[in-house]
Amino acid sequence: MRLENELFRRLRPNIQRLIEYGFIEQSGIFQYQTKLEDTGMYARITVENNSVSGSVLDEFTDEEYIAVHTVGKKGNFATKVRTAYLSCLEDIAKNCFEKMVYSTNQANIMHEWMIYQLQDIADHPFTKSQNNKRTTDNDFTAYKPSGCDKMYALMFTIGKRKLDKKCDDEYVDAVNIKVEPSKVADLLQSPGFYPAYHMNKKH
Known part of the structure; x- marks a missing residue:
């Protein structure tokens, strides 16, 4: 299961808080980008119809770093990127989402x-x-x-x-x-x- 699905499965976005946090809305889709410190990567988070998806990309090549979503992927760098990305997601969850009893x-x-x-x-x-x-x-x-x-x-x-x-x-x-x-x-x-x-x- 992807990190986003696990973390946000019982949360619902608060549109006003998304905008205040820095999400950009276009045709009902909210997107946010931020650097992942000391990794050379940046995160792109998308919120659409209560669903959250995300990717981590290289700052210079814009190539997606898929290892962040690979279960069991080990190594110091992969762990560092995954930790930074998870911290980013947790901050968004805390500041922009509201807890629900169930996921649907x-x-x-x-x-x-x-x-x-x-x-x-x-x-x-x-x-x-x-x-x-x-x-x-x-x-x-x-x-x-x-x-x-x-x-x-x-x-x-x-x-x-x-x-x-x-x-x-x-x-x-x-x-x-x-x-x-x-x-x-x-x-x-x-x-x-x-x-x-x-x-x-x-x-």
């Missing part, structure tokens, strides 16, 4: 509908290990009706390849929801539906 608009709309219209309760039921400590895993959100301890839906972010091996490694938002067993077979014939199980290992 559809999932965020569903979240708001369940919370504000249905007045359901959302919480994070799982923990994960981070820096040798157990912390709340915000990638998983359970939804329960008010006054009930049993969740009816679990929303989370997952790599598409874990759902379908033919897909790429991009992240998607998914919902695990309990359905009547008699409806499972028909639902699995529809695009976007995959087999899943509830806590009791039943549909």
Whole structure:
């Protein structure tokens, strides 16, 4: 997965902040360029339709330095460039973007509908290990009706390849929801539906 996709997957751009930061807008596309200090490279960042892409190029030849996006690429220079580029992306994320609950608009709309219209309760039921400590895993959100301890839906972010091996490694938002067993077979014939199980290992 590219650095940009990982870093910005749950963020949304604030147009005014992009402009104030130095992004130039043309036909709805925002672009920003900056030097990566002590590398002889510069970064070009593009924001289009809530999607962020970027490249690193040589200051003298304008040739793209693709190693910055090569997984497992080692070496002092490659590490230096990658670190400088990541620092640039993190600063843009901090100053120009707003955090969202999920990475897709559809999932965020569903979240708001369940919370504000249905007045359901959302919480994070799982923990994960981070820096040798157990912390709340915000990638998983359970939804329960008010006054009930049993969740009816679990929303989370997952790599598409874990759902379908033919897909790429991009992240998607998914919902695990309990359905009547008699409806499972028909639902699995529809695009976007995959087999899943509830806590009791039943549909």
